[in-house]
Amino acid sequence: MSTTPATEVPTEEPRADVPKVRQCLRCEATFHSQWAGERICSRCKSSNTWRNGSPLGSGASGNGR
Numbered sequence: 634m635s636t637t638p639a640t641e642v643p644t645e646e647p648r649a650d651v652p653k654v655r656q657c658l659r660c661e662a663t664f665h666s667q668w669a670g671e672r673i674c675s676r677c678k679s680s681n682t683w684r685n686g687s688p689l690g691s692g693a694s695g696n697g698r
């Protein structure tokens with residue numbers, strides 16, 4: 634039995650996953666985005682307007698349960 638030493642180095646480089654001050658696309662307010670994909674401030678996210686615009690709604694008829 635030959636066990637190889639765990640020398641697995643994750644080659645994941647943080648590209649744009651850094652917190653940065655961006656401008657919200659909704660209210661155009663500057664906020665600290667957690668990652669690059671963060672374009673909406675948390676305030677707008679929690680808002681009903683943001684939830685309404687989300688295509689991923691709940692209650693999609695067709696599911697078994």
Ligand SMILES: [Zn+2]
Binds near residue numbers: 660
């Ligand atoms: Zn906003």
